Amino acid sequence: MATVVYKVGDDVSTDAIYPGRFMATVLPSETPQFCFADDKTFNTALQQKAIAPGGIIVGGQNFGCGSSREQAASTIKGHGLVVIARGFARIFLQNSINLGLRTIICPALEAEVGDEIALMPAHVRNVTRSADFPIVPLPSARQAIIDAGGLIAYTRTRLVADRAK
Numbered sequence: 617m618a619t620v621v622y623k624v625g626d627d628v629s630t631d632a633i634y635p636g637r638f639m640a641t642v643l644p645s646e647t648p649q650f651c652f653a654d655d656k657t658f659n660t661a662l663q664q665k666a667i668a669p670g671g672i673i674v675g676g677q678n679f680g681c682g683s684s685r686e687q688a689a690s691t692i693k694g695h696g697l698v699v700i701a702r703g704f705a706r707i708f709l710q711n712s713i714n715l716g717l718r719t720i721i722c723p724a725l726e727a728e729v730g731d732e733i734a735l736m737p738a739h740v741r742n743v744t745r746s747a748d749f750p751i752v753p754l755p756s757a758r759q760a761i762i763d764a765g766g767l768i769a770y771t772r773t774r775l776v777a778d779r780a781k
Contacts, residue, residue: 617743618698620731621671622658628675629682630708634691636683644715647687648694662695669696674727676701680708686715693717700725700733700740713758716766721752 624632638650652658661667673692679701680688689712692699699712700720712719722740727733731744739748753759764770 617732617734618670618672620674620727620729620733621661621667621697622652623674623727623729624676624679626676626702627678627681630680630685630688631682633680633688634685636685639685639687642687644690644694647691650687651691651695667695667697671695671697672727672733673697673699674701674725675699675704677703679704680712681705684711686711689715689717698735700727713754713761714767716762716764716769718762719754721754722749723752725749 632654633652634647634650635653638647638653641647641650649663650659651662679699682705684707688708693712693715698718698720700722702723702725703721704712704719709719711717720735720740725740725742726745726747726749727742731742734741734743736748738753739750741748754762761767761770764773
């Protein structure tokens, strides 16, 4: 079970997730320090490790809209967070898959900060509110990339398996 640690509305831009003024920092080991940098309270909690990996960010429609910067997915993944949103911007979703950021599309989700969430194969259960919300599953190939930890890890695994044949 995981806890909702942050909630945002619709049309959250990659500029809000990873402000453009930090674009000179692109290494996945360095991007996490700028996760939602303009929300000082949330960013400070992340920096002080007050939010445990596995925490959930809840978003509305079009989460990750705006630019195509992959640092927006990298900065969230660097904290080991999961994003459940009603919908994702196409490029953000693909960047998340490529980087292995766990993203879940749940169009009807109702949750608030502090709610306990159970992630099930076909739905999200808000344990706090005793309610289930169906998810839109990713295609199996995309889910396999996330499960492997990202496109590079997935490709390595496939190459090793092919060599073993």
